Amino acid sequence: MIIDPDRIAEENELRRSWHEPDLAHAVDLAGRAGIDGEAVIAEVARLSVAAPSWAVGTGGTRFGRFPGGGEPRSTEEKVDDVAALNALTGANRSVSLHVPWDDPGDGAAALRAHAQERGIAFDAMNSNTFQDNPSTTGDGAVSYKFGSLANVDEGARRAAVDHNRYVVDLGVTLGSRAITVWLADGMNHPGQASFRGQFERVLDGLRQIYAHLPDDWELYTEHKPYEPAFYSSVNNDWGTSLLLAQGTGERAKCLVDLGHHLPNTNIEQVVSRLAMVGRLGGFHFNDSKYGDDDLTVGSIKPFELFLIFGELLAAGGGRMPEAAYMIDESHNLKDPLEDLIQATDTIQHALALALCVNRPDLADAQQANDPARAAEVLHRAYRSDVRPLVAEARRRNGAALDPLATFRAVGYRAATVAERGTGAVATGL
Numbered sequence: 001m002i003i004d005p006d007r008i009a010e011e012n013e014l015r016r017s018w019h020e021p022d023l024a025h026a027v028d029l030a031g032r033a034g035i036d037g038e039a040v041i042a043e044v045a046r047l048s049v050a051a052p053s054w055a056v057g058t059g060g061t062r063f064g065r066f067p068g069g070g071e072p073r074s075t076e077e078k079v080d081d082v083a084a085l086n087a088l089t090g091a092n093r094s095v096s097l098h099v100p101w102d103d104p105g106d107g108a109a110a111l112r113a114h115a116q117e118r119g120i121a122f123d124a125m126n127s128n129t130f131q132d133n134p135s136t137t138g139d140g141a142v143s144y145k146f147g148s149l150a151n152v153d154e155g156a157r158r159a160a161v162d163h164n165r166y167v168v169d170l171g172v173t174l175g176s177r178a179i180t181v182w183l184a185d186g187m188n189h190p191g192q193a194s195f196r197g198q199f200e201r202v203l204d205g206l207r208q209i210y211a212h213l214p215d216d217w218e219l220y221t222e223h224k225p226y227e228p229a230f231y232s233s234v235n236n237d238w239g240t241s242l243l244l245a246q247g248t249g250e251r252a253k254c255l256v257d258l259g260h261h262l263p264n265t266n267i268e269q270v271v272s273r274l275a276m277v278g279r280l281g282g283f284h285f286n287d288s289k290y291g292d293d294d295l296t297v298g299s300i301k302p303f304e305l306f307l308i309f310g311e312l313l314a315a316g317g318g319r320m321p322e323a324a325y326m327i328d329e330s331h332n333l334k335d336p337l338e339d340l341i342q343a344t345d346t347i348q349h350a351l352a353l354a355l356c357v358n359r360p361d362l363a364d365a366q367q368a369n370d371p372a373r374a375a376e377v378l379h380r381a382y383r384s385d386v387r388p389l390v391a392e393a394r395r396r397n398g399a400a401l402d403p404l405a406t407f408r409a410v411g412y413r414a415a416t417v418a419e420r421g422t423g424a425v426a427t428g429l
């Protein structure tokens, strides 16, 4: 099902009589705080966050999975769901594929044409060397059981490098411009391997992958402190990620996944550091309570998200810096598209709040060593109601003032259940 823009306009019309006065009031309030409401709307409207192909299906845990029906059966149908999402939000203009889960093989050009027809581009490619797969490791000749790029077995390392190169080649056909390398490599037992040896082998592998990149491509290293390796991960924190990126090449950068930090890590400071040295390449949005929970972004720590957007804007001189932004969540209970709608709305909302911070006032307070006034400046923005500005940004992109209500009103899920059935299963998680 393709969501008809006229249906979205109809739904918006139902809400126009209260949206317009709310918007006028929000712009007026922003103006009194020295903020140009029109500029906030324009910057929110400019932002696009990729949807990952695996997030349009129901997630799960090692204890089970409870799919809701109507899930995509193919990569083409995943693209269709992202197109529906983008029709409602106007802010998800690309999809991020995960290979081998979404390997189109010889059909990459056809997949690109299908996506183009629906107005969807291909964001960073994701390679998967955390599980054995016949297309990657062959028929059991080599295995990633003891790591991929970090493995002491040369055959496993070669398979992992070859797989990443293959993913780059696919991405070139699809029109992508980057590859994200997240590795499960690490140790489950002290003494199992050499910290230094593992790091050096991973760096060597990354250099081989990098050498295969077209000139206009970037490579992102994504760190994570633990899981599935429960004693140590090779790329465990932002410092290691930075060492790997710097050792790999100029177009190798770091990707920050909000759930990939030990508890209480100051993520906004990590963002500032990586941006400062020009190595902030990508961003995965989610939220966490305990670990890599992949919960809805902003659902647990909304103030942290606001501060992170503040650092992103500082890095971009008041605008969002160029980076590969993606939602990386696992929707175990909610309808996957409903969660992606809420995540995108939350991201737009956090950006709007951060844009409402009066930066010159904040700089003055910092220069005056006045933490109370600095807090006032932040809170004046954080406690304001920017929802009408966000809704207006969506409307100007031809999307929905209220995307979740509109998703339900147009009956998208009922249509996909009718078309795809109740037992449809997406590849991936």
Ligand SMILES: [Mn+2]
Pocket: 222, 257, 284, 328
């Ligand atoms: Mn991630």
